[in-house]
Amino acid sequence: MPDVVAARRLARRSRDGGRSVAFARRWGARALTGAALLGVCSIFHLSAEPIGVAHAAGAAANTPAQAGRPLLPVPNQPAPPRATLPGFNPPPATSGTTASGPVRTQPARMPFYVATRGATTLYVLGTLHVGDPADYPVKQPFRPAIMGALAASPTLALELSPDELLVSQDDVSKYGVCRRDCLPGLLPEPLWHKLAWRLRGNRAALDEIRKMRPWLASLLVETYDSLSAGLQTEYGTEAQLQNVYLKTRGKIVGLETLPQQMRAFTSLTLAQQREMLAQDLAQTPAxxxxxVRTLHRLWRVGDADAIAAWQAAKSEKLARDKRISDSIDNKIVYERNRRFVSRMLLIAAPNKPVFVAIGTLHLGGRKGVLQLLRQRGFVVEAG
Incomplete structure (x- = not known):
């Protein structure tokens, strides 16, 4: 079943059942790629109405606090009313015209690279799991080089396949939600009080988060911050890519499986989960x-190494315990980077390009995907 159709049916079932569910991604690479998680693809509507679920491109997956996390859904997420979103200041609307006539909007540049080794070609695009309508103009959602690469590629590889993404919420609920109020007992008392104070204006969210394990609670916090930045998951790169790709092609694969993604979280120690949540709460919502907005601007410019350097400085600033923070990065970002590259090489074949789209924070730096490809003999150039 085409992913877009399946997503719409899922969204309709969610609305009809009256459930308020949102998909989030923590660590898109430690992002607004999530924030991370791996491949969260859902449609968030920032309004006083409940947040609707659809495809899945998670907001949290790309939040700067913990980039590189996979895109995973946050089950039963209460919708944050506008008035209770601290720091909410949506970007001003633009008319799209000037005194001299209509303004032609340009697509975001985005980090885009071409990796070649002999006759084997990999097109690598750094994604954000949330975005702004202006990032993808209707008449030209991507710049010509990206559109050409999509047209030339028999396969589109995402972090998680659309089919697995659609069923991921059950596993998230199974491993991230307790039958009772467990979170207060899993956190040091000061950290719990800090979290409760953060959610003081949203009683429904506070009631739900009490039943979450710390790693899932961090996703909820990150999701709210991404929504507060005025970004939306229906304008996440993965969703927009599929809108273009499925018109002419249909082979979309995942670079990792849902169980592999889930293990990135379920295998975290309690100390690591506490560190994740503490980093989310280290700064004010504003x-x-x-x-989030800074990362979005850097992504629009499109330099993966500059983004990686900014993220490294950010991570250094937020880390409460550097040793534990580094161990989280290794599990949620760097181990996954290596898995991504191994899977890319299995999919790739001479004269059959593969278009790869993964969280932008996975790309740059000495442990990033681009450097790992260079180590495998690829020549990597900006697209």
Whole structure:
């Protein structure tokens, strides 16, 4: 079943059942790629109405606090009313015209690279799991080089396949939600009080988060911050890519499986989960929102190494325990980077290009995907 159709049916079932569910991604690479998680693809509507679920491109997956996390859904997420979103300041609307006539909007540049080794070609695009309508103009959602690469590629590889993404919520609920109020007992008392104070204006969210394990609670916090930045998951790169790709092609694969993604979280120690949540709460909501917008601006410019350097400085600043923070990065970002590259090489074949789209924070730096490809003999150039 085409992913877009399946997503719409899922969204309809969610609305009809009256459930308020949102998909989030923590660590898109430690992002607004999530924030991370791996491949969250859902449609969030920031309004006083409940947040609707659809495809899945998670907001949290790309939040700067913990980039590189996979895109995973946050089950039963209460919708944050506008008035209770600290730091919410949506970007001003633009008319799209000037005194001299209509303004032609340009697509975001985005980090895009071409990796070649002999006759084998990999097109690598850094994604954000949330975005702004202006990032993808209707008449030209991507710049010509990206559109050409999509047209030339028999296979589109995402972090998680659309089929697995659609069923991921059950596993998230199974491993991330307790039958009772467990979170207060899993956190040091000061950290719990800090979280409760953060959610003081949203009683429904506070009631839900009590039943979450710390790693899932961090996703909820990150999702709210991404929504507060005025970004939306229906304008996440993965969703927009599929809108273009499925018109002419249909082979979309995942670079990792849902169980592999889930293990990135379920195998975290309690100390690691506490560190994740503590980093989310280290700054004020307004500061987190500012970071989300900064990452969005850097992504629009399209330099993966500059983004990696910014993220490294950010991670250094937020880390409460550097040793534990580094161990989280290794599990959620770097181990997954190596898995991504291994899977790319299995899919790739001479004269059959593969278009790869993964969280932008996975690309740059000495442990990033681009450097790992160079180590495998690829020549990597900006697209």
């Amino acid at each position: 500061e987190n929102v500012a970071d």
